[in-house]
Amino acid sequence: MSQIPEDLRYTAEHEWVSSDDPATVGITAAAAEALGDIVFLELPPVGTALTAGAVCGEIESTKSVSELYAPVTGTVVAVNTEAVNDPSVVNADPFGRGWLIKVTVQALGELLSPEEYARLSAG
Amino acid sequence: MSERQSPLHAEHLALGATLVPYAGWLMPLRYTSDLAEHHAVRTTAGLFDLSHMGEIRITGPGAAAALDAALVGWLSALAVGRARYTMICAQDGGVIDDLVVYRVGDQDFLVVANAANAEVVLAELHARCDATATVTDESVATALIAVQGPAARGIVASVLPDAAERAAVVGQPYYAATAAVVAGVPAMVARTGYTGEDGFELFVAAERAPEVWRAVLAAGQEVGIVPTGLACRDSLRLEAGMPLYGNELDRTTTPYDAGLGRVVRLDKTDADGSPVEFVGRGPLTGRADSEPARLLVGLEGLGRRAARHGYAVLRDGVTVGQVTSGAPSPTLGHPIAMAYVTPEVSAAGTELEVDVRGRAEPVRVVPLPFYRRTS
Numbered sequence: 001m002s003q004i005p006e007d008l009r010y011t012a013e014h015e016w017v018s019s020d021d022p023a024t025v026g027i028t029a030a031a032a033e034a035l036g037d038i039v040f041l042e043l044p045p046v047g048t049a050l051t052a053g054a055v056c057g058e059i060e061s062t063k064s065v066s067e068l069y070a071p072v073t074g075t076v077v078a079v080n081t082e083a084v085n086d087p088s089v090v091n092a093d094p095f096g097r098g099w100l101i102k103v104t105v106q107a108l109g110e111l112l113s114p115e116e117y118a119r120l121s122a123g
Numbered sequence: 124m125s126e127r128q129s130p131l132h133a134e135h136l137a138l139g140a141t142l143v144p145y146a147g148w149l150m151p152l153r154y155t156s157d158l159a160e161h162h163a164v165r166t167t168a169g170l171f172d173l174s175h176m177g178e179i180r181i182t183g184p185g186a187a188a189a190l191d192a193a194l195v196g197w198l199s200a201l202a203v204g205r206a207r208y209t210m211i212c213a214q215d216g217g218v219i220d221d222l223v224v225y226r227v228g229d230q231d232f233l234v235v236a237n238a239a240n241a242e243v244v245l246a247e248l249h250a251r252c253d254a255t256a257t258v259t260d261e262s263v264a265t266a267l268i269a270v271q272g273p274a275a276r277g278i279v280a281s282v283l284p285d286a287a288e289r290a291a292v293v294g295q296p297y298y299a300a301t302a303a304v305v306a307g308v309p310a311m312v313a314r315t316g317y318t319g320e321d322g323f324e325l326f327v328a329a330e331r332a333p334e335v336w337r338a339v340l341a342a343g344q345e346v347g348i349v350p351t352g353l354a355c356r357d358s359l360r361l362e363a364g365m366p367l368y369g370n371e372l373d374r375t376t377t378p379y380d381a382g383l384g385r386v387v388r389l390d391k392t393d394a395d396g397s398p399v400e401f402v403g404r405g406p407l408t409g410r411a412d413s414e415p416a417r418l419l420v421g422l423e424g425l426g427r428r429a430a431r432h433g434y435a436v437l438r439d440g441v442t443v444g445q446v447t448s449g450a451p452s453p454t455l456g457h458p459i460a461m462a463y464v465t466p467e468v469s470a471a472g473t474e475l476e477v478d479v480r481g482r483a484e485p486v487r488v489v490p491l492p493f494y495r496r497t498s
Contacts, residue, residue: 036354037158039451040427058480060428062157062450063354065480091156 003029005095009071010117011109016095017071022078022102025071027059030121032094035061038087043068043101048076052109057100059090068100071109078102129174130266130329134336138350146238148175151352160355161453164318168272168343169351173324174332177241178265179234179248185255186230191399193251194222195378195407197391201226206298206315209386210378211247216406217374218381220244221366223315225300233261233311233326237368251402266332270339270348271322271359273496278343279323282306282335292323306338317356319363320496361448361459364421364492370432370447371419371461377410380463381419382491384411417444417463421493422477424449424458425485430477436462437476437483443468446477452493459493460486 008016014031018024032038042058050056050070057068080099083089090098112120126149129135135142140151151172153160163169181190187199196209206225210218220240225233236244241262248258270279276293283289288303292312295301300313308331316322327335340348357367366372371381378387387407391399424430429451436444444464452459460477468475471490476483 036153037156040429042428062358062453065431 004114004118006114009111011071013069015071022104024099025101026099029094032091037062038090041084041087043079044076046076050074072105073107074103074105076101077104129172130332131172131336150175153352153354154350157354158453160351161358163349164272164359165454167346168274168348171269171351173267173269175238176267177236177262179245180259180261181232181256183230183256186232189252189256192401195387197388204299206300212403216377216403218372218376221368264329266327266329268325271316271318272320274346275322281342282338305335308335318359358450362452362454362494379410418466418469420464420469421489421491422460422462422486423489428479428484429458430460435478436464438468454494
């Protein structure tokens with residue numbers, strides 16, 4: 001089963017978010033595995049206001065496109081340009097070098113604990 | 124209803140394949156990475172399990188004539204040991220399936236149908252051929268393993284212990300088939316494929332499939348053969364400009380729409396020299412003579428986002444067509460797509476746009492195929 005780091009929180013749409021502020025956001029190993037080879041990222045630029053639960057970007061793999069949902073309400077302060085230029089890093093290291101955006105947090109969305117996410121992605 | 128399992132199901136599990144439902148079967152989508160598997164087929168070899176495809180045997184003294192009447196191609200003119208890409212059409216000329224037909228003997232043909240259409244094709248062949256030939260469904264009893272890539276020839280040669288058979292198999296031209304014993308298992312070995320590379324398709328009894336699969340995988344280890352799934356099968360055939368039933372072909376298209384009018388043999392005659400009355404002849408004759416309403420073209424993506432099935436093709440904001448298949452091309456490094464467009468915008472070089480989820484992505488019409496092998 002894919003790893004689920006203990007120090008992060010998760011969404012039902014298979015995103016992860018760190019607990020600090022600005023928070024780092026990415027997609028989980030389970031999501032990356034399901035997508036297959038990621039070939040293109042469409043991420044909200046710095047300055048974008050995000051609303052928790054709303055679509056804020058797209059992750060495209062060889063075979064499909066998945067939407068990226070904002071796990072928190074806040075403002076984008078950084079975008080991982082390494083990942084934008086080489087999306088394969090998201091497959092290679094989804095919880096580390098494959099991070100997607102950093103967001104200053106005004107409010108949290110509906111987040112799951114690692115245990116809750118584990119149950120959800122196992123079922 | 125649960126999906127059927129391939130005779131190679133246990134092999135796929137052992138190899139860690141991601142299995143997905145496909146045409147009522149549970150088949151490998153990928154084993155490791157779509158891109159790595161795609162590149163392997165283009166540079167060394169890939170091993171595909173295609174056991175979900177349909178195999179239907181037509182035999183008897185009336186078999187050749189029955190197929191001439193049932194299909195659009197001239198099968199009675201096919202030499203023994205050769206194969207032909209053809210189609211089965213409905214009365215109105217719409218394509219029911221695209222097929223490869225192998226002539227195993229004077230009175231023995233093997234029709235290979237797409238998994239999704241196997242039942243319909245079987246029913247049609249029974250309806251069209253039962254009066255004059257014997258139609259036998261061999262799909263469940265037959266496993267199909269494809270070895271595709273520049274290294275395929277050497278790998279297949281190494282699992283053919285009999286020197287004469289080996290020479291016959293690897294010496295045969297593209298679109299031919301011959302009987303051989305592969306790793307101790309009787310097989311029909313065809314030089315056919317759906318990847319745009321050299322390759323062989325091995326038809327064996329379902330219960331012997333694991334032996335052949337393992338033998339080929341072992342034989343190809345040195346040159347880097349890898350098991351390859353349906354995901355890369357799709358990107359490979361798209362690069363090679365090959366149609367996929369359900370995308371480029373369906374009941375509303377004729378072979379002419381897809382640029383495949385060559386498979387329709389309006390000139391075929393029976394033993395007396397009279398034109399053959401094959402199913403769909405009338406509408407297809409009309410279609411062959413008339414101006415097409417739309418043409419299938421290749422589109423090269425000039426941006427980074429790939430057009431996908433169903434997306435609108437535009438010129439100056441006006442819809443001029445629809446994408447049938449699209450994906451990033453691993454070998455070419457840019458997005459590619461096939462689309463039906465109006466004839467006025469079908470010339471190579473025409474600059475168009477595709478509506479990719481609300482944004483206009485620039486594309487250019489290019490001739491098919493996108494990729495042609497050099498070897």
